[in-house]
C-alpha cells in the first residue's frame with residue numbers, strides 16, 4: 409500500500425477542539441465495489457449471498473452488514489459493497505468466478521470515493537443545514553441508506569448503529585466537502601480523528 | 602420546491618435531487634432511414650408543450666439515478682402520479 413493516499417490525507421486542523429460538537433473520521437482506503445444485477449434473478453442473488461455470507465438488501469434505501477462488509481442498496485439493480493481495506497481485489501475475484509456466465513457487472517470504484525463518519529452532539533444541526541434529506545431519527549432509522557445531496561454535492565448517507573452517519577463522497581469533492589464541513593461546524597467545534 | 606415520489610426509492614424526495622428530462626413516451630422510429638427530414642426533425646426536436654396535463658420524464662440524478670415518468674399539470678405544477686419506465690399513466694385527462 410505504499411504511495412496510496414486517501415482523498416482527505418492533506419487536511420489538518422490547527423487547533424482541534426477538545427469538546428467538539430462534530431467529530432469527523434475518514435474510514436481510510438476502504439474497498440468500494442459497485443455491483444449490478446437483476447434482483448429477480450434467483451441464481452444471481454443466491455450466488456452473491458453465498459460469496460458474501462449475507463443476502464443483498466432488496467428493499468429500497470436498506471442495507472445489510474456482515475463482519476467488516478456493508479452492503480448499500482443504491483437502486484433496484486445496483487448495490488455498493490464496502491469491504492475491509494485491501495480486500496476488494498479478492499472479493500471482486502471471488503464474485504467474478506462464482507458469477508461466471510451470469511448477467512452481472514462488478515466495478516472496483518475504491519479510488520473514486522471515500523467514506524467519512526460524522527458523529528457528535530451537534531450532528532442533527534449539521535445535517536439539517538447540509539442536506540435536503542430529513543435525517544431526523546424518526547425518518548432515518550439505523551441501517552437506512554439514502555443517496556441525496558450534501559452541501560450541493562452528492563453523498564450516500566448511512567445511519568450507523570451508534571447514531572452517527574457514514575457518508576460516501578466522491579474523491580474529487582472530498583476537499584470541497586471538508587471545507588464545507590469546517591465552515592458548517594464553526595459554531596459547534598470540529599474534531600478530526 | 603416540488604416534492605416528488607421516486608417510484609424506485611419508494612419515498613418522497615426534494616426537487617433538488619432530480620432533474621427534468623422532457624416529454625415522456627416518445628417512441629424512437631423503428632426505421633429512421635425511411636423517414637422524411639420533416640418526420641425525423643419532428644421526432645428529434647418537436648414537443649407538444651401543452652398547457653395542463655403533461656407526461657414527462659424525470660431523472661433521480663442525486664438519488665438512485667433512474668429515469669421515471671411524472672404526470673404533472675404544467676400550469677399548476679401539481680403532480681398527479683409518478684410511475685416507472687415501461688408503465689402507462691393512470692391520469693390521462695381522457696374521460697373513462
Ligand SMILES: [Zn+2]
Pocket residue numbers: 607608609610611661664665666667
Ligand atoms: Zn430514486
